[in-house]
Amino acid sequence: DTGVSQNPRHKITKRGQNVTFRCDPISEHNRLYWYRQTLGQGPEFLTYFQNEAQLEKSRLLSDRFSAERPKGSFSTLEIQRTEQGDSAMYLCASSYQWGYEQYFGPGTRLTVT
Amino acid sequence: QQQVKQSPQSLIVQKGGISIINCAYENTAFDYFPWYQQFPGKGPALLIAIRPDVSEKKEGRFTISFNKSAKQFSLHIMDSQPGDSATYFCAASTGGSQGNLIFGKGTKLSVKP
Numbered sequence: 001d002t003g004v005s006q007n008p009r010h011k012i013t014k015r016g017q018n019v020t021f022r023c024d025p026i027s028e029h030n031r032l033y034w035y036r037q038t039l040g041q042g043p044e045f046l047t048y049f050q051n052e053a054q055l056e057k058s059r060l061l062s063d064r065f066s067a068e069r070p071k072g073s074f075s076t077l078e079i080q081r082t083e084q085g086d087s088a089m090y091l092c093a094s095s096y097q098w099g100y101e102q103y104f105g106p107g108t109r110l111t112v113t
Numbered sequence: 114q115q116q117v118k119q120s121p122q123s124l125i126v127q128k129g130g131i132s133i134i135n136c137a138y139e140n141t142a143f144d145y146f147p148w149y150q151q152f153p154g155k156g157p158a159l160l161i162a163i164r165p166d167v168s169e170k171k172e173g174r175f176t177i178s179f180n181k182s183a184k185q186f187s188l189h190i191m192d193s194q195p196g197d198s199a200t201y202f203c204a205a206s207t208g209g210s211q212g213n214l215i216f217g218k219g220t221k222l223s224v225k226p
Contacts, residue, residue, distance in 0.1 A: 004156075033213060042119075042202045042216030043157065056213065091156055093214075100145040100208045104156035 002026075004105035006092050012111045013082055020078045021108045025094030032075050033102060034067055035091040036060065043091055043104075049075060050097060082112045116140055117205050119217025126224050132190040134220045136203035139184065143205040147214070148177065148188045151200045160201075161188070193224045 005024045013019050025032045031050050035043035046065070047057045051072035061067075064082075069075040079086055089109050093102040118137045126132045138146075147162035163170045163177040163186065170177045176189040190197055200221050204214040 006156075031212065035214075040219070042204070042219050043214070044216070045213040048213055058213075095212065100206065100212065101147070101159055101162065102212075102214060103159060104149075106156045109154075 004092055004094055004103055006090075006105040006108050008108060009106060010109045010111075012113065015084060015112055016081055018078065018080045019082060019110065020076055021090055021092075021110075022074055022076050023092030023105060024074045025092070026103060027073075028096070029094035029103075030072075030097040031095045031099075031102075032069055033093040033095075034075070034077050035093065035104075037089040037091055037107070038087075046077075079110075082110075084112045086110060087112045116215045117203060117217045119203050119220060121220060122218070123221045124223070126193045126222065128193065128195060128224055128226050130193050130224075132193045132197070132222055132224070133187060134201055134203070134222070135185065135187045136205075136217050137183075137185045138205050140205070140207075140215075141184070142207045143215075145206045145208045146177070146179065146186050147204050148175075149202045149204065149216075151202065151219075157202060190222075193222075195224045195226050198222055198224050 033048040034046040037043040049069040064080045067077045089107040091107045093104045095102045148160045149157035150160045151157045161175045174191045179186045200219045203217045
């Protein structure tokens, strides 16, 4: 069991650029979650997938954000036209379909300059 | 509206002492209450979790106490060690068809040698 992996670990981009992050969940997990964590705060839910279906999106997920999980395995989170307020740690977690335990990856730290 | 309130914001404990972190929730539909440990630059790691049908759960030096009527739960770390120094987050979810976690704002624990 290799755990949840995320790439890249760090990303620095200029305001207005697009960025894409990747998450590889634990292989047998059906559910995949994206969270955002800003400094000094707990993670905040963005969206989640069950297999390839995106079942819920938070109001935090503006139109500039899009997430996919095309084959029910890895997922990507894209942010278009980045803003300084998008600077945060983006965390991915996975779980079994009917399991409660969510296991987090190491996160991708985004800095928008 | 903050659905999970965590206190204290920071905590300093001597090595060998007991660390106690408290959380309160509002949504009576929550049925899963995990605690996560997070080191700087890392993703949250699941530490211990409880369901509302039990009042206490112990795993090693970590114990969750749960008070359903008061809508409160707490984490106790016995024999605290310098290696326990981290940020701890409580969380709650309704599981089932949703399952996204609602996190508290975190408690930064420092264990002094």
